[in-house]
Amino acid sequence: MIKLLNIKKSFDSTIVLDNLDMIFEEESITAILGPSGCGKTTLLRISAGLINADSGEITGADREKMSFLFQEPRLLPWKNAWKNLELVIPDNVDKETRKRLCFEMLEKVGLKGYENHYPSELSGGMRQRLSMARAFIIQSDILFMDEPFQSLDLKRRAQMISLFKDLWIKNKPMVIMVTHDVQEALLLADKLYILSDKPTRILKEIQNPMPFEERTVKNEHFYGLEREIINEYIVN
Amino acid sequence: MKKHLQNVLLVVFIAAFVVLWHFLSLGRKTLIFPSPYEVIVSLYSIIASRSFLPTVFNTVWAVFLSFAAAFIPALIIGIISKLVRFVYRLMELVTGFIRSIPTVAIILMALLLLPLSYTPVIICYFVVFPVLYTNISEGLQNVDEKLLEMARIYRFSNAKIIRNIYIPSLKTYIIAGSRSALGLNFKVMVMAEVFNFANHRTIGAQMYMHKIQIDLAGVFAWALIVVAVSIIFDLLIKFIFRENYIND
Numbered sequence: 001m002i003k004l005l006n007i008k009k010s011f012d013s014t015i016v017l018d019n020l021d022m023i024f025e026e027e028s029i030t031a032i033l034g035p036s037g038c039g040k041t042t043l044l045r046i047s048a049g050l051i052n053a054d055s056g057e058i059t060g061a062d063r064e065k066m067s068f069l070f071q072e073p074r075l076l077p078w079k080n081a082w083k084n085l086e087l088v089i090p091d092n093v094d095k096e097t098r099k100r101l102c103f104e105m106l107e108k109v110g111l112k113g114y115e116n117h118y119p120s121e122l123s124g125g126m127r128q129r130l131s132m133a134r135a136f137i138i139q140s141d142i143l144f145m146d147e148p149f150q151s152l153d154l155k156r157r158a159q160m161i162s163l164f165k166d167l168w169i170k171n172k173p174m175v176i177m178v179t180h181d182v183q184e185a186l187l188l189a190d191k192l193y194i195l196s197d198k199p200t201r202i203l204k205e206i207q208n209p210m211p212f213e214e215r216t217v218k219n220e221h222f223y224g225l226e227r228e229i230i231n232e233y234i235v236n
Numbered sequence: 237m238k239k240h241l242q243n244v245l246l247v248v249f250i251a252a253f254v255v256l257w258h259f260l261s262l263g264r265k266t267l268i269f270p271s272p273y274e275v276i277v278s279l280y281s282i283i284a285s286r287s288f289l290p291t292v293f294n295t296v297w298a299v300f301l302s303f304a305a306a307f308i309p310a311l312i313i314g315i316i317s318k319l320v321r322f323v324y325r326l327m328e329l330v331t332g333f334i335r336s337i338p339t340v341a342i343i344l345m346a347l348l349l350l351p352l353s354y355t356p357v358i359i360c361y362f363v364v365f366p367v368l369y370t371n372i373s374e375g376l377q378n379v380d381e382k383l384l385e386m387a388r389i390y391r392f393s394n395a396k397i398i399r400n401i402y403i404p405s406l407k408t409y410i411i412a413g414s415r416s417a418l419g420l421n422f423k424v425m426v427m428a429e430v431f432n433f434a435n436h437r438t439i440g441a442q443m444y445m446h447k448i449q450i451d452l453a454g455v456f457a458w459a460l461i462v463v464a465v466s467i468i469f470d471l472l473i474k475f476i477f478r479e480n481y482i483n484d
Contacts (some may be wrong), residue, residue: 050385066389074386078404086399088390138390 002047002142002174007056009042016042017053018199027172031185034195035234040178041146043200047176048144062115067140067173069148075119081130082106082115086110088138101137109133109163125156129163136167143168145177149184161187165212182226182234187215194233203233269451279457287437295429295439296418296465299421302360306368306417314372324373331366339363350432359428364417371413375406411477415470424468 002024002228009017016039024030024047029104034040045051049061067088075084082102089098109129111122119127137144141204149157153176153184161184179185185192186208194204206229210219254272261271269277282288317324342362343467346355379402387397436445441459446454 048389065391068386068389070382070386072382074382076383076404077402079400083329087392087396090391091393091396134390144389 002058002060002176004043004047005057005059007043007046007053009039009046009053015132015199017046018201020056020200020202022193022202024176025191026174028190029168029175029177029188031189031192032176032178032195033182033185033192033229034178034180034200035197038178038195038197039196039200040180044144044146044178061142063141064160065138065142067135067138067143069132069135069143069145071147071150072117073127075127075130075134077119080116080118081111081122084119084130085134085137088134090138102194105133105137106130108167125152125160128152128156128160132160132164132167136171139171140173141172142176145175145179147179147181148177150179150181157184160236164188169212183217183227186222186225186229187211187217192229194229268450268452270456274453275456275460278451278453279460282442282454282457282461291437291439291442292461292465294435294437295422295425298357298429298438299360299425300420302357302364302425303355303414303418303421306361306365307414310365310368310372314369314376317373318376324377327369327373331369334362335366337362339424339427343431344427347431351434355432355434356425356428356438356440360421360425361423364421367417367420368413371409371417372406375409375413376402378409379405409476411473414473418469418473419466422462422469426462 004020004022007017007020007022008015010113020043022030022032030044031038033223042051046081047061048066076087079087082099083106085102086098089101093101103112103115106112109132111126111133112130114122114126120129122130128151132148149160152160165188175188177185177188190208190212192204192206192208193202194206195201196203209225210221215222258272261274313323313327317327321468339359343355343359346359350358383401383405384397387401415469424442426440429435429438430439430444432438435441439462443455443458446452446458
């Protein structure tokens with residue numbers, strides 16, 4: 001479990017995060033939902049230890065294995081698909097196993113046959129899938145996601161979300177994701193934190209009433225929940 | 237435009253240039269302006285002479301020495317400049333200064349101050365070093381922060397970061413820097429050799445000999461040889477560092 005306590009962060013004189021408390025549970029997906037520019041990404045970077053908060057306390061975040069799905073795929077342009085995956089596998093794993101793991105993972109994300117392609121030779125969607133493969137290949141303890149499906153069209157996003165679910169269910173790493181998309185949050189997260197505009201506070205903490213397997217747009221509660229969140233916390 | 241058509245057009249333009257040159261030389265008022273034919277004859281006699289290869293070798297070797305002498309410190313100081321901000325700012329000043337000095341001033345000073353046989357190498361060092369240093373240091377400053385952040389998240393070791401992120405991103409800058417530095421290196425080397433009488437078997441010295449005999453065809457012929465040698469080396473660099481991915 002990771003706990004954030006009284007997290008404060010300012011850039012210059014602007015208070016971005018104002019006394020935030022959050023709890024992220026093991027084997028669970030938490031979505032941080034908020035308007036653009038409210039400091040979601042800053043919060044995520046603080047949780048991942050990439051930047052420091054001005055004050056406050058973080059406990060339980062010192063993890064051995066972390067992975068991150070960024071807004072962009074962040075692949076090395078000079079490495080082909082399987083080498084991009086292989087890079088994140090710890091050095092003590094032997095050569096044969098590394099290769100096998102990479103090829104298996106590429107097959108899972110639908111990139112079989114593209115092992116030797118460079119990122120520039122892959123489509124945008126394929127690069128995102130490769131980036132997702134990289135996030136899951138190391139069986140990390142914690143996965144951070146910074147609006148990873150944002151740049152995709154509706155159909156591709158639905159595909160990516162279902163791919164994500166298939167990969168996540170195997171090891172269930174703790175996931176902290178930030179998004180401004182209510183649907184995305186409802187389709188994935190067990191718990192949603194809804195944030196206000198700057199200075200950012202938590203407006204509401206919601207447990208997703210839909211069980212993991214039933215989180216689809218076809219669920220009878222889905223649109224009701226979406227409308228409720230939008231009306232109560234986002235439009236006003 | 238289709239590549240084939242482009243090639244045809246290029247040949248047409250070159251042919252037109254040679255024809256124009258030919259007619260200009262027909263109407264010459266002075267004796268010395270050579271026709272294309274005279275240049276080709278001169279080129280043939282230069283290449284056929286026994287001293288041709290040693291002459292070209294001497295110049296190429298001096299270019300290689302000065303290039304290597306500039307490249308290694310440029311790389312080392314470039315790396316230090318990435319680590320120490322002060323060095324970066326200091327070197328900006330130093331390279332800016334060296335760049336602004338007229339090359340001929342460096343040549344004249346070097347001729348007076350230094351032992352004769354090494355002057356061309358040292359002159360070239362001063363011209364080539366800033367080009368190489370600037371490219372290497374810019375390359376290091378411009379390494380993609382997003383990739384470095386990704387590497388930190390996935391717990392890459394420092395060696396892994398250097399091998400997989402720094403070196404590949406630096407490569408494009410080193411290639412670009414080396415290509416422009418080498419082109420400059422050849423030009424300045426020949427110029428420095430013109431002023432250097434310690435060794436007659438250099439391209440620059442040969443040009444000077446043709447010049448004092450008012451044999452412009454010979455000067456033109458040597459100029460063509462320098463162009464050819466530069467192009468060969470440029471292609472060599474491109475070949476050595478060829479990439480199999482497209483950087484987008």
